[in-house]
Amino acid sequence: MTAVSSRPDILIAGGGSAGLTAALAIRRNAPDLDVEVIDTAAPGTRRDERASAIAASARRMLEQLGIWPSLADEAQPILSMEITDSRARDVMRPVFLTFDGAVAEGEPFAHMVPNGPLAAALRSAASAAGVTLTAPESVQGFTVAEGHVAVGLASGEERRARLLVAADGIRSRLRSLAGIKTVTWSYPQTAIVANVRHARPHGGVAVEHFLPGGPFAILPLKGNRSSLVWTERREDAEKLVAADDFVFQVELERRFGHRLGAIELDGPRRAYPLGLTLARDFVRPRFALLGDAAHGIHPIAGQGLNLGFRDAAALAEAIVDAYRLGLDIGSLEVLRRYERWRRYDTWQMGLTTDLLNRLFSNDVAPLRALRDVGLGIVDRLPRLKKMFIGEAAGLGGELPKLLRGEAL
Numbered sequence: 001m002t003a004v005s006s007r008p009d010i011l012i013a014g015g016g017s018a019g020l021t022a023a024l025a026i027r028r029n030a031p032d033l034d035v036e037v038i039d040t041a042a043p044g045t046r047r048d049e050r051a052s053a054i055a056a057s058a059r060r061m062l063e064q065l066g067i068w069p070s071l072a073d074e075a076q077p078i079l080s081m082e083i084t085d086s087r088a089r090d091v092m093r094p095v096f097l098t099f100d101g102a103v104a105e106g107e108p109f110a111h112m113v114p115n116g117p118l119a120a121a122l123r124s125a126a127s128a129a130g131v132t133l134t135a136p137e138s139v140q141g142f143t144v145a146e147g148h149v150a151v152g153l154a155s156g157e158e159r160r161a162r163l164l165v166a167a168d169g170i171r172s173r174l175r176s177l178a179g180i181k182t183v184t185w186s187y188p189q190t191a192i193v194a195n196v197r198h199a200r201p202h203g204g205v206a207v208e209h210f211l212p213g214g215p216f217a218i219l220p221l222k223g224n225r226s227s228l229v230w231t232e233r234r235e236d237a238e239k240l241v242a243a244d245d246f247v248f249q250v251e252l253e254r255r256f257g258h259r260l261g262a263i264e265l266d267g268p269r270r271a272y273p274l275g276l277t278l279a280r281d282f283v284r285p286r287f288a289l290l291g292d293a294a295h296g297i298h299p300i301a302g303q304g305l306n307l308g309f310r311d312a313a314a315l316a317e318a319i320v321d322a323y324r325l326g327l328d329i330g331s332l333e334v335l336r337r338y339e340r341w342r343r344y345d346t347w348q349m350g351l352t353t354d355l356l357n358r359l360f361s362n363d364v365a366p367l368r369a370l371r372d373v374g375l376g377i378v379d380r381l382p383r384l385k386k387m388f389i390g391e392a393a394g395l396g397g398e399l400p401k402l403l404r405g406e407a408l
């Protein structure tokens with residue numbers, strides 16, 4: 001016989017950064033709501049050596065949720081950014097565009113934060129706030145009924161919740177089960193991610209070299225270290241990841257340059273095939289998509305997780321407001337508010353990153369001339385640059401309260 005538990009009020013499938021943030025934000029602001037997060041992986045069993053650029057708006061939310069102080073020591077502010085456009089074989093990479101990275105006095109537009117400590121901080125804050133964390137366990141399926149959603153787990157248990165949130169990542173099984181269609185295509189590119197140590201300090205400068213295979217981003221970490229997001233044509237990336245250390249190092253140095261002195265790899269190199277996935281709908285009755293389950297975008301602008309944070313802030317606000325008004329938190333009316341808030345912004349970001357990647361990841365002479373003139377013009381227009389920095393900081397549009405640093 002199946003064991004049925006009538007709780008929680010909200011069941012979140014997927015304990016990645018998006019799922020945990022939503023759980024924490026809801027629970028801290030509506031402590032009477034029972035929230036459970038279920039994840040397939042036991043805590044600490046998946047190593048993620050990556051770091052993410054956390055936009056200023058997301059940092060304000062992490063501050064509001066009480067997590068930022070425990071991350072501040074690991075977080076490297078991005079103080080400025082340089083953009084170049086050249087070929088891999090070019091010896092010189094002239095800088096076409098620079099940004100000073102502050103959105104306000106003493107507030108950088110982004111910080112680089114290692115994914116491991118971020119996940120650990122979110123997990124421990126969610127647990128301290130009373131969120132039930134269940135792992136390893138998997139959500140297998142669900143059925144929507146009058147007043148609840150019945151959720152089946154791999155262990156054979158069943159939960160009854162008022163709302164099921166699918167935060168189960170880019171290949172979301174629950175999204176398919178909900179019958180939500182996506183617009184999806186894969187890029188002929190793979191991102192190689194690795195950390196490097198260098199002899200000289202980076203000074204908080206992030207560099208993005210636009211190369212014909214794709215952007216090569218050098219993102220500052222604490223100490224004389226940087227995180228690389230190195231996008232290459234898929235077949236070249238496969239060869240590079242499989243190459244011996246010497247060949248990899250030579251190819252790395254050709255792109256990295258010598259500005260920071262001698263470099264050496266610090267940890268493993270990993271490959272991430274790239275694609276675009278945008279969900280056509282974000283909600284169904286008693287069901288909402290969150291984070292990568294709703295959108296997977298090109299990392300050219302480092303915005304994927306930031307979109308997930310914005311989803312978490314908007315969903316938490318829609319649910320907490322509805323709860324305080326005594327409304328049904330799983331009703332379509334409540335969930336549509338979340339969808340209206342997030343769908344347009346998500347599609348806009350997804351398509352902008354797609355366009356940037358198409359414009360820059362090639363060696364077509366007229367396009368190169370056009371984009372370099374464009375970069376040069378932007379570089380001379382401080383107001384436009386300020387606007388771009390505001391967008392990169394996630395401060396544009398109608399912001400949920402948490403992203404403004406306000407309580408719900």
Ligand SMILES: Cc1cc2nc3c(=O)[nH]c(=O)nc-3n(C[C@H](O)[C@H](O)[C@H](O)COP(=O)(O)OP(=O)(O)OC[C@H]3O[C@@H](n4cnc5c(N)ncnc54)[C@H](O)[C@@H]3O)c2cc1C
Nearest residue numbers: 014016017018040053139168169291292302303304305306
């Ligand atoms: C190369 C690269 C660089 C990037 N750099 C940046 C950056 O600088 N800044 C940025 O903002 N974003 C960046 N991103 C994007 C960012 O990494 C993702 O958007 C983010 O990790 C997605 O988080 P998530 O919680 O939505 O999903 P995930 O982290 O994928 O979490 C999904 C979770 O769901 C669990 N799960 C799956 N199925 C089930 C199930 N059936 N039941 C229960 N649990 C389940 C999984 O175990 C997993 O823990 C980058 C991405 C790539 C590929």
